[in-house]
Amino acid sequence: MAMTGLLAGCGSGAGGSDGGTITAYVYGDDAVKVQQAAVDAFNKTSEVKVKLVSVPGTDYVNKLRSAMGSPGAPDVFFNWGGGSIKPYVDSDKLVDLTSTVKNDAVLKDGFLPSVVAAGSLDGKIYGVPMRGMQPVMLFYNKALFEEHGLQAPRTWEDLQKAVTTFKGAGITPFALGGSDKWPELMWMEYLLDRIGGPEVFRKIQNGDTGGWGDPAVLETARTVVKLIDDGAFGKNFNSVDYGNGGAPTLLNKGKAAMHLMGSWEYSTQLGKAPEFAKKDLGWTAFPTVAGGAGDAANVVGNPTNYWSVNARTKHKETAVAFLRTMASKTYAQALVDNGDVPTTSNAASMLSGSPNPEFAADQYAMVQKAPSFTLSWDQALEARYATPLLTEISKLFAGKSTPEQFVAAMKAAR
Amino acid sequence: MSPHTPVAKRRGDRRAAAGNAGRPPVAWAVPGILFFAVFAIVPLAIAVYLSFCRWDGLGSPTPTGLDNWTRLFQDPEFGQAAWLSLLLTTVSWAFQTPVALLLGVWAAGRQRSRAFLSAVFFVPLLLSTTAIAMLFHALLDPNFGVIKSIGPWLGIDSDVMGSSTGALLVVAFVGGWQFMPFHTLIYQGGARQIPEVLHQAAAIDGAGMVRQFFHITLPQLRHTITTSSVLMIVGSLTYFDTVLIMTKGGPGTDTTILPYLMYRTGFQTYDLGYAAAIATALVVVATSISLIMVRFSGFGAMRSTREGM
Numbered sequence: 048m049a050m051t052g053l054l055a056g057c058g059s060g061a062g063g064s065d066g067g068t069i070t071a072y073v074y075g076d077d078a079v080k081v082q083q084a085a086v087d088a089f090n091k092t093s094e095v096k097v098k099l100v101s102v103p104g105t106d107y108v109n110k111l112r113s114a115m116g117s118p119g120a121p122d123v124f125f126n127w128g129g130g131s132i133k134p135y136v137d138s139d140k141l142v143d144l145t146s147t148v149k150n151d152a153v154l155k156d157g158f159l160p161s162v163v164a165a166g167s168l169d170g171k172i173y174g175v176p177m178r179g180m181q182p183v184m185l186f187y188n189k190a191l192f193e194e195h196g197l198q199a200p201r202t203w204e205d206l207q208k209a210v211t212t213f214k215g216a217g218i219t220p221f222a223l224g225g226s227d228k229w230p231e232l233m234w235m236e237y238l239l240d241r242i243g244g245p246e247v248f249r250k251i252q253n254g255d256t257g258g259w260g261d262p263a264v265l266e267t268a269r270t271v272v273k274l275i276d277d278g279a280f281g282k283n284f285n286s287v288d289y290g291n292g293g294a295p296t297l298l299n300k301g302k303a304a305m306h307l308m309g310s311w312e313y314s315t316q317l318g319k320a321p322e323f324a325k326k327d328l329g330w331t332a333f334p335t336v337a338g339g340a341g342d343a344a345n346v347v348g349n350p351t352n353y354w355s356v357n358a359r360t361k362h363k364e365t366a367v368a369f370l371r372t373m374a375s376k377t378y379a380q381a382l383v384d385n386g387d388v389p390t391t392s393n394a395a396s397m398l399s400g401s402p403n404p405e406f407a408a409d410q411y412a413m414v415q416k417a418p419s420f421t422l423s424w425d426q427a428l429e430a431r432y433a434t435p436l437l438t439e440i441s442k443l444f445a446g447k448s449t450p451e452q453f454v455a456a457m458k459a460a461r
Numbered sequence: 462m463s464p465h466t467p468v469a470k471r472r473g474d475r476r477a478a479a480g481n482a483g484r485p486p487v488a489w490a491v492p493g494i495l496f497f498a499v500f501a502i503v504p505l506a507i508a509v510y511l512s513f514c515r516w517d518g519l520g521s522p523t524p525t526g527l528d529n530w531t532r533l534f535q536d537p538e539f540g541q542a543a544w545l546s547l548l549l550t551t552v553s554w555a556f557q558t559p560v561a562l563l564l565g566v567w568a569a570g571r572q573r574s575r576a577f578l579s580a581v582f583f584v585p586l587l588l589s590t591t592a593i594a595m596l597f598h599a600l601l602d603p604n605f606g607v608i609k610s611i612g613p614w615l616g617i618d619s620d621v622m623g624s625s626t627g628a629l630l631v632v633a634f635v636g637g638w639q640f641m642p643f644h645t646l647i648y649q650g651g652a653r654q655i656p657e658v659l660h661q662a663a664a665i666d667g668a669g670m671v672r673q674f675f676h677i678t679l680p681q682l683r684h685t686i687t688t689s690s691v692l693m694i695v696g697s698l699t700y701f702d703t704v705l706i707m708t709k710g711g712p713g714t715d716t717t718i719l720p721y722l723m724y725r726t727g728f729q730t731y732d733l734g735y736a737a738a739i740a741t742a743l744v745v746v747a748t749s750i751s752l753i754m755v756r757f758s759g760f761g762a763m764r765s766t767r768e769g770m
Binding site: 109112113115116134135138140225226227228282283284285286287291293296297302430431433434435438441442445446447448 | 517518519520595598599601602603604605619620621622623628708709710711712713714715717725726728729730731732
């Protein structure tokens with residue numbers, strides 16, 4: 048790719064915007080059909096047409112990166128907000144949409160405020176929400192909880208009691224795909240939010256790596272180590288993964304009682320074990336931690352995905368007009384039908400049409416009421432901090448470094 | 462131009478060719494050299510250039526002099542990765558060579574069963590590395606894999622990929638499983654080149670199977686051993702896909718070998734300058750090792766193993 052990037056500088060513009068079309072890059076997965084329908088509908092009335100390019104998921108980040116460095120850059124592209132677009136913002140490649148959104152009633156009131164805020168950088172809006180929300184939730188096996196006379200944990204004491212009970216019964220309390228690293232990150236995110244409040248990470252996200260020195264970070268790392276020592280994740284979580292179905296299978300086979308995971312866990316379980324998903328899969332918010340500064344209603348995860356606009360586009364008006372359709376009822380309905388929970392402010396009334404209305408409504412309420420929605424750290428931070436972060440977290444969970452070493456390593460990250 | 466000139470010219474060419482002991486003229490190598498230059502030398506030169514720059518993949522690289530290189534020599538993570546690469550290479554070599562050698566020599570016999578079995582041994586090489594890595598990943602899943610049921614019988618903990626040593630050994634084993642057939646094939650070819658008369662003469666002198674192996678087969682195979690070892694070592698140093706799929710460099714960073722560290726730095730952290738420095742260091746190490754091996758094994762002189770025959 049290094050060579051592609053260098054050589055692209057001398058090539059002539061391929062793709063990109065020419066004449067009457069703008070190009071939109073989207074993360075290629077099952078949900079693309081919803082965006083394709085929106086594009087088709089938009090093209091019927093627009094003079095300048097939108098061309099949707101679906102880039103296979105695993106290649107998306109790399110392909111976008113090399114395309115944005117070349118003359119063939121897309122006019123509009125899918126992203127995760129936060130740090131995922133920071134390099135583009137820093138090199139003046141994105142349109143600052145703040146005033147556009149503030150002066151446009153449709154865009155301004157169209158989306159949940161916490162979601163729009165989570166995708167912003169330094170208070171400036173660079174993206175418009177375009178997919179479903181993905182908060183991290185605590186999933187549990189209802190049958191196992193019933194069998195052992197337990198309720199879904201609401202406080203840290205409940206959680207510890209559940210850990211002791213399940214461990215005593217030979218059941219792994221929490222499934223954890225440690226081999227993939229990012230599932231471990233979710234524990235850090237929620238614990239830091241509950242212990243220190245969302246401000247601690249927000250400081251780090253805004254570029255102050257010294258923020259890792261906050262006592263709440265150390266406390267979080269210690270809590271994680273205590274959980275591991277207590278056997279909360281079983282013995283072999285380091286070689287279990289999420290991607291190949293290791294951790295979800297532990298939950299649906301009753302070998303693990305709980306699983307902290309993004310809301311997509313529901314559709315994963317529905318695909319792998321439909322019976323279990325319909326009958327025994329429960330969900331709840333992350334428990335409160337006594338003495339912690341964070342609001343128990345705070346949420347972490349991926350608020351949603353965003354469309355951003357390339358500063359070099361020749362058709363900014365068309366791009367913005369296309370972005371406005373994301374707030375429309377038709378688009379939100381298409382997302383709901385696809386099993387997603389839209390982040391539009393009018394979504395609540397549509398959720399009864401969702402494949403699982405109860406789950407969708409709970410999820411929507413959780414995000415709508417959340418005072419803060421912290422974007423997943425690996426998306427919120429730039430890649431040059433996010434990758435070392437995942438490595439350090441993996442070392443902490445694998446027992447290769449202590450909480451103190453974790454803090455020191457993160458403070459030193461450049 | 463007279464009609465005779467081309468003929469005369471062709472005759473001249475033939476004479477020159479004859480003087481060159483039947484070797485084709487340089488022009489024949491041009492396509493090869495061009496191809497090699499465009500797809501190997503140029504990218505390598507760009508990588509070396511990038512190793513003196515800071516570049517996040519956007520815009521143009523900014524030259525930073527020796528920054529990446531000084532960082533490289535102070536980076537404990539690079540040190541660890543280099544050590545792990547070396548360890549993996551040594552383990553892979555020590556594991557693959559004896560097995561491939563013995564199998565190859567055995568397969569050099571000409572009975573029908575051997576031909577058939579050799580074809581069967583060859584199968585792992587035909588599978589893609591990705592498929593193999595995913596297969597072993599599934600077999601070694603600590604909760605649902607075969608290892609869970611047969612592990613206790615073999616005295617292996619089912620969490621073999623979750624332990625530092627286990628994960629590294631698994632990576633070495635999977636690589637060995639995949640590439641051993643290739644080296645077996647090389648040894649089979651080498652062993653078949655050994656003149657039958659040597660073994661016959663030794664047998665008449667009363668040498669048994671074992672003595673024949675150590676005093677005839679093994680010395681006759683010394684160049685084959687060098688070839689196979691160089692391929693094995695360079696292959697292990699650049700080993701990547703299995704790590705990416707099976708361990709993702711973990712647990713912690715215990716299987717983060719050099720190529721994986723390079724990938725992480727370049728395509729996850731987007732620190733392409735530093736990644737280029739790691740890559741260049743890897744090229745230097747791999748090239749030096751092969752040169753050293755070739756020189757000290759006498760392989761470079763290309764003396765015939767049939768000397769004195």
